[in-house]
Amino acid sequence: FIVRLIAKMQHDEVIWQVINQGFCSFKIKLEKQNFCRNKFNVTGLCNRSSCPLANSRYATVLEEKGICYLYIKTIERAHSPKNLWEKIKLRRNYATALKQISDHLQYWPNFNVHKCKQRLTKIHQYLIRMRKLKLKVRPKLVGIHKKVERREKVREAKAEKAARLENAIKNELVERLKQGMYDEVVNFPQQVWQKALDGVEGEMDEDRDQGEEYDDVYDEEDEDEEEEESEFVEAYDEDIMGSDIEDYEDAFAAMQQDDDDDDDDDDDDEPTSKKKKT
Amino acid sequence: MSGSARPLVGVYSITGESGNQVKLPDVFRAPVRHDIVNFVHTQVCKNARIPYAVCRRAGHRTSAESWGTGRAVSRIPRVAGGGTSRSGQGAFGNMCRGGHMFSPTKVFRRWHRRCNKNMRRYAVCSALAASAVPALVMARGHQIRDVPEIPLVVSNKIQGINKTKAAKLALTALNASTDTDKVKATKKVRVGKGKRRNRRYVMKKGPMIVFAKNQGGFQGFRNLPGVTLAKVSALNILELAPGGHLGRFIIWSEDAFTALKDYFGVFGKEASARKYKMPTPLIKNSDVTSIINSKAIQAITRPQKSKKPKKGVSHNPLRHNPTMFKLRPYEFQRRRMVAAAIACRRGLEKNGQLFKQKPKVKKYPMKKKAYRAQLKSKAKAAKDAKAKAAKAPAKKK
Numbered sequence: 001f002i003v004r005l006i007a008k009m010q011h012d013e014v015i016w017q018v019i020n021q022g023f024c025s026f027k028i029k030l031e032k033q034n035f036c037r038n039k040f041n042v043t044g045l046c047n048r049s050s051c052p053l054a055n056s057r058y059a060t061v062l063e064e065k066g067i068c069y070l071y072i073k074t075i076e077r078a079h080s081p082k083n084l085w086e087k088i089k090l091r092r093n094y095a096t097a098l099k100q101i102s103d104h105l106q107y108w109p110n111f112n113v114h115k116c117k118q119r120l121t122k123i124h125q126y127l128i129r130m131r132k133l134k135l136k137v138r139p140k141l142v143g144i145h146k147k148v149e150r151r152e153k154v155r156e157a158k159a160e161k162a163a164r165l166e167n168a169i170k171n172e173l174v175e176r177l178k179q180g181m182y183d184e185v186v187n188f189p190q191q192v193w194q195k196a197l198d199g200v201e202g203e204m205d206e207d208r209d210q211g212e213e214y215d216d217v218y219d220e221e222d223e224d225e226e227e228e229e230s231e232f233v234e235a236y237d238e239d240i241m242g243s244d245i246e247d248y249e250d251a252f253a254a255m256q257q258d259d260d261d262d263d264d265d266d267d268d269d270e271p272t273s274k275k276k277k278t
Numbered sequence: 279m280s281g282s283a284r285p286l287v288g289v290y291s292i293t294g295e296s297g298n299q300v301k302l303p304d305v306f307r308a309p310v311r312h313d314i315v316n317f318v319h320t321q322v323c324k325n326a327r328i329p330y331a332v333c334r335r336a337g338h339r340t341s342a343e344s345w346g347t348g349r350a351v352s353r354i355p356r357v358a359g360g361g362t363s364r365s366g367q368g369a370f371g372n373m374c375r376g377g378h379m380f381s382p383t384k385v386f387r388r389w390h391r392r393c394n395k396n397m398r399r400y401a402v403c404s405a406l407a408a409s410a411v412p413a414l415v416m417a418r419g420h421q422i423r424d425v426p427e428i429p430l431v432v433s434n435k436i437q438g439i440n441k442t443k444a445a446k447l448a449l450t451a452l453n454a455s456t457d458t459d460k461v462k463a464t465k466k467v468r469v470g471k472g473k474r475r476n477r478r479y480v481m482k483k484g485p486m487i488v489f490a491k492n493q494g495g496f497q498g499f500r501n502l503p504g505v506t507l508a509k510v511s512a513l514n515i516l517e518l519a520p521g522g523h524l525g526r527f528i529i530w531s532e533d534a535f536t537a538l539k540d541y542f543g544v545f546g547k548e549a550s551a552r553k554y555k556m557p558t559p560l561i562k563n564s565d566v567t568s569i570i571n572s573k574a575i576q577a578i579t580r581p582q583k584s585k586k587p588k589k590g591v592s593h594n595p596l597r598h599n600p601t602m603f604k605l606r607p608y609e610f611q612r613r614r615m616v617a618a619a620i621a622c623r624r625g626l627e628k629n630g631q632l633f634k635q636k637p638k639v640k641k642y643p644m645k646k647k648a649y650r651a652q653l654k655s656k657a658k659a660a661k662d663a664k665a666k667a668a669k670a671p672a673k674k675k
Contacts, residue, residue, distance in 0.1 A: 011413070011564075012567075013564060013565055013566055013567060014310050014411075014564055015411060015413045015414060017312070018310060018312045018408070018414055018417070018524055019413075019414070019417050022524065023521075023523040024417045025417055025418060026417065053416060053417055054413065078412065078413075079287075080427045080428070081412050081416070081422050081423055081424065081425050081427075081428060082423075082424050082425060082426050082427075082453065084412070
C-alpha cells in the first residue's frame with residue numbers, strides 16, 4: 001500500500017503540467033485571470049495550489065442548504081473517486097466552525113487552512129445576507145411575454161364582446177324588477193312600470209339591444225338610469241312626464257339666466273324643487 | 279520506488295460489488311507525456327482522411343486565347359468564337375467568372391502522415407497511464423465522481439453481456455452510467471456543413487470499454503451513447519486520447535487488464551506478445567518539488583542568498599508625517615509658525631502655545647539656529663535620561 005502511495009505521489013506535478021499546459025475541462029480562461037469551475041475548488045481560481053485535481057491533499061468548505069461542510073481529500077483515497085472526499089459537517093456557529101477547521105486540518109499547510117477559513121467566512125456572510133433579504137419585501141420580477149400579452153389582450157376583447165354584458169345586465173335588472181326587489185326602493189307609479197316591463201318583455205322577445213320605442217319614456221341609456229329618473233320624479237311629486245318636461249324647460253330658462261351655475265343636473269333639481277316646494 | 283511490490287487494483291462484479299484484486303500492470307506507470315500524445319494524435323488523425331479535390335478540368339473547358347495587345351482590353355485569355363454572350367469573356371484565370379480557382383486542390387495532396395512506430399506506442403502507453411489517474415480523467419470531463427476505483431476493472435462476465443439493457447444495468451451498478459447520461463445530453467446537431475453531409479449529430483465521448491475477447495459484449499454495449507469498444511490487442515490512440523487530450527475513462531475486463539502485461543511488458547523487459555519495450559520513466563519519482571524540499575537535499579543546499587531589501591511602500595511626505603519628518607524635520611515647526619502667524623493676523627485666540635512662540639517667520643535664519651540648538655539640547659537630555667534609565671534597572675538587578 002505504501003508503494004501505491006509513492007506511486008501516486010508522483011502524480012501531482014505531472015497532473016498539473018498536463019492540466020495547465022494541456023486541457024482541463026474546468027478551466028475558464030479570461031484575459032487576465034483563469035478561473036476554475038470545479039465544485040471543490042476553494043478559491044475559484046486556476047492555480048497550482050488551488051487546483052483540487054493537482055493537489056493530492058486538499059480541503060474545501062462547501063455549503064448545502066445553509067449548512068457548511070468541510071471536505072477533505074487525502075492521497076490514500078486518491079484511486080477511488082467514490083470515497084475521495086471526506087465530508088465533515090461544520091457547526092453553525094462561526095467561531096466553533098473555524099475551530100473545527102483548525103482541528104481537522106491541524107498539521108496541514110497554512111494555505112489550505114487559511115483558504116478554508118476564508119471560504120467559510122464568505123459563506124457565512126452571504127448566508128447572513130440571504131436571511132436579511134428574506135425579511136425584506138422584495139418585488140418578484142415576472143417577465144412580460146409580449147406574444148402572450150398580445151394574444152390574451154385580443155382574446156379578452158373578443159370574450160367581452162361575446163359576453164354581451166350590457167344585455168346580461170339589463171336582463172338581470174329586469175328580472176330583479178319583476179321579482180319585486182325594487183318595490184321598496186323605487187317610488188314609481190305602477191302603470192309606468194307595467195308599461196316599461198311590457199316594453200322590455202317585448203324587447204326580450206324580439207331580442208333587440210335597444211328599446212327605441214320607449215325613447216319618450218326612457219332615455220336611450222340603460223336602466224341603470226332608473227334611479228336618476230326616480231329622483232326626477234320625486235322632485236315633481238306625482239306629475240306625469242309631460243308636465244315635468246314643461247317644468248324642465250322652465251328650469252332650463254331659469255338656469256340660463258343664472259350665470260354662476262355649472263352643473264345642469266343639480267340646477268335642474270334645485271330651482272325646480274325649490275319652486276315646487278314653495 | 280521499488281519495482282518489487284506492485285499496487286493492487288480491485289476487480290468489480292457487474293453488479294458493482296468488489297471482489298478479488300489484480301496487480302497493476304506497469305503500463306500505468308509509464309511516463310505521461312501529453313506533448314507526445316498530442317503530436318502522435320495529430321499525425322495519426324490525418325490517416326483516415328479521404329481525398330477531396332476540384333475537378334481536374336474545371337475552368338478549362340474552353341478554347342480561350344488571349345487577344346494580345348492593341349485591342350484596348352486586358353490581356354486575359356478570352357473565349358473564342360461568337361454568337362453567344364460567352365464569347366469574348368475572360369476565361370481560365372482565377373479572377374474570371376467561370377475560370378479555374380486559385381491553386382486548384384489536387385488529389386495528390388499529402389493526406390496521410392507517418393509516425394514512428396515507437397512513438398505511436400509511447401503515446402499509447404502515456405494515454406493508458408493517464409487513464410489510471412482519476413484527476414486527469416476528471417479534467418478531461420468524464421463524470422466519474424461515484425466510480426468505485428480507477429482504473430476500473432470488471433469481471434470477465436462483462437464480455438458476455440450481449441443485451442443493451444443488461445449492459446446499461448451493469449454500467450449503472452458501477453456508477454459509470456452518469457458518464458453515458460452526460461453524453462446523451464450533449465447530443466446535438468453538428469455545427470457547419472457536415473450536418474448535410476451525413477454527419478448530422480455530434481456527441482461527447484463516454485467510457486471506453488476494453489475487452490480481451492468479444493463474447494457478445496460488443497453487441498451489448500455498442501449502442502450505448504458515447505461508449506467506445508476496443509480489444510486489448512488493438513488499442514487506438516485516437517480512442518484513448520480523443521482530441522489529443524489525455525485521460526479517457528476506461529472500463530477494463532479482468533482478462534484485458536491482465537493481458538496488458540503481454541502487450542506492453544514490464545519496465546526493462548520486452549513484452550511477450552510483441553517486440554516492444556516500454557519507455558521507462560526518466561525520473562523514478564516525478565514529484566520534483568517534494569524531492570527538492572526533502573531533508574536529504576535541503577541539507578546540502580547552500581543557504582539562500584540575502585535578497586535585496588524591498589523598497590517598501592513609498593509614502594507621499596505631504597500626507598505622511600513620518601516621511602516628511604525624515605526629509606524635513608523643520609517642516610512641522612514651520613507649519614506651526616505659519617498657522618500662528620495667520621491666527622495672529624486674524625486676531626484669533628488659539629492655544630496659549632501659539633502666542634508663546636514668536637511667529638517671526640522673517641527671522642528664519644536665526645530661528646533655525648535656535649531650533650538646532652534646541653535639538654542638540656534635547657538630544658543631550660534624552661541621552662542623560664537613557665543613561666539614568668540604564669543605571670536604574672542595573673541597580674535594581
